[in-house]
Amino acid sequence: MNRYVLLISLVVVLPNLTSSGQTGSTDASALFQSKCGICHTVGKGRLVGPDLAGVNDRRPEEWLLKFIHSSQAMVKSGDPDAVALFEEFNKTIMPDPGISDTEIKTILQYIAENSGASGGATAYESVLADAGSEEVEHGRKLYNGNIAFANGGPSCIACHNGLSGTYFSEKSYAKDLGASFSTLGEQGVKGILENPPFPVMARAFLNKPLLPEETRALLAFLQQADPQQAAKAAVKPGSGFMLYGLLGAASLILVFSALWYSRKSKSVNHAIYKRQIRSIN
């Protein structure tokens, strides 16, 4: 189950937060950070998605424009480069950012300008080094909504599956987060929590950001939940359940047919009617 597909079922076009009237390098930087920076870096190593340093040189601009507009459309159309990328990154879907060509060009310009600036990736430092079980428990409570987020953001369980070991995975509005840690890594999950890239989640947490300690607790909980979920996924429910279900149904049928043996189950004229010849089809 290393496949992790971020399925964005509702692609809503967010009201463009960064006004299109603004220009300049600070705007380009902000635009990159808000639209790309959670998953991508420029010259600081790969996160959820690839390091974008020198991307302008690797791909033609036309290809990049198309890909950034809708990566999935390209994957589905069978573009070999796009498919290769998709496969390389665990089939993680890159959400469509919903920005205009000029904005994409601004971002590409920004990437081009900064590609040579930094020297190599800086290692990400885990914030969970000293996280204890209390932290995990706090995270679980935040996740399940037992404790509300300080800034009034909705608790995770409002949209995501419960992770506390239910036998069946219930249907949920958004992605099952069970294996999020092993797929995205701490850095990726942290990025999403701090600055949600997904339209619905971004809208939900607009002006209600998580506090750093809340993020930390959630990360701790998700990290701890990850192996449990993997183990749970390995168990195939079904065969035993089916058997017990059938046995139960059979015994109920037996009990009630014994209990209602003398019940009137059909018309008293049944025998007479049965012999009569039907002419209506």
Added chain:
Amino acid sequence: MDVRAQISMVFHLDKCIGCHTCSIACKNIWTDRKGAEYMWWNNVETKPGTGYPTKWENQEVYKGGWEKRNGTIALKGAGKKKGLLNIFHNPNLPVIDDYYEPFTYKYLDLIESPAADDQPTARPVSLITGKPIDIKMGPNWDDDLSGTPDYARQDPNLENLSPAEQEAMFQLERMAFFYLPRICNHCLNPACVASCPSGAIYKRGEDGVVLINQQVCRAWRMCVTACPYKKSYYNWHTGKSEKCILCYPRIEAGYAPACMHSCVGRIRYLGVVLYDADLIEGAASSDTDNLVDNQLNMLLDPFDPRVIQAAKENGVADSTIKAAQYSPVYKFVKQWGLALPLHPEFRTLPMLFYVPPLLPVMASLSEQNTRQGEKMDPIAKFWPDNWLYDTSTEELWGTIDQARFPLKYMANLFAAGDEAKVKAVLKKLMAVRIHRRGVTVGDIPPEKVEQAMREAGLDADTAEEIYKLTSLAKFDERFVIPPAHREQAIEMLEFTGDTKGSVGFGFKEKPQRGL
């Protein structure tokens, strides 16, 4: 003594010719409506037979009526606990196939079909679905077919009859049957009233007619289960239950109910009886042997000053007491002891009484009829069996004992299995016939007549009275209907113009199913 008045009925089965005029009269007036097509508030059954709905007498199937438990009685298939347990599915309810699926014919096809090679036909269509059906059953499908294994031999009243006796009833050319017209019995201990969870069914105070309030009925259908005579029907269209109303609008206007008014054989009698309501519980819960006696004991002598006094104190109108004194029912049931209730063992204390049929006057004698064979041509088909019908009354009561209907069968129907009761009634009927034959034909010696009357417990005057009320009675003697006292009945104060000009029952508020 809690004296109340009850409009009661007597059906004289010897006079019923099985013409079904009563059923048609009732249907035309009351049940010719959507949802009521399958209902026959009045129906005529052939006995032996299974009746309508099929096997209605078999309470192991339908769980109707009362059963005696721990000295008291309880409903067999309904009531609080059973009703709650079966609240979503009442398993003892008759289904439409137990009655029959009502049908009509597409007569319009006969005149509106386009020209074609074949003669157009009127196909039968269901009155429930409107689609073409195969007619499988009707309300009197077993009419006159008392010899068929499907119907007659399934008669629940054949219980306790020996196989030989049963076989004798169905022998070819010896087979006999009689008719049993049935309407609601307007019981003194009605199971339908007791079973209704909504309290929609009530027994009218002034005349004991059992009615279902259509605006209170909530379609629980417990009355359909509870009535052992299956005389409460569910209207699937209005979502209400309905039953015989004893034509109370006619009775209030002084007319006989439609079924009685139209009766060709003049078998029906209607009149008021006074009864002691304090005795209801005791009579209904008495031992099976005493059921009939205790029920008849409840009926009071309308000439007894104490009874009259108590009746007046209870608000029974003078005119009603007077009607009770002239009641033909009181004469048949109490004075002459000729009428018995149908299936008293259901313990509902039915107020419709039957004079059992003496019909098989021709009893068979078990002797070989060889003389006739000698007279016939050797090649002629000849049965030397004992199928000789003897109409002579040489042995006065031998014919009753050897009747083609075993006494046990009659007793199962009318006396909870007590043959002596049926025999006593049949003896009286026979004595009246012997008496009248002595009078009109004169071929029976007076000693024989006297002996017959003595053994039956009748005198000449009583026999003459019985004969007159049986054979010569005029309309006003058969139906003694008490005046309705409209001034006292609140429900009669409603303006009749509201429904004048509309047909049938009518509803002021149209009943609808669901919300």
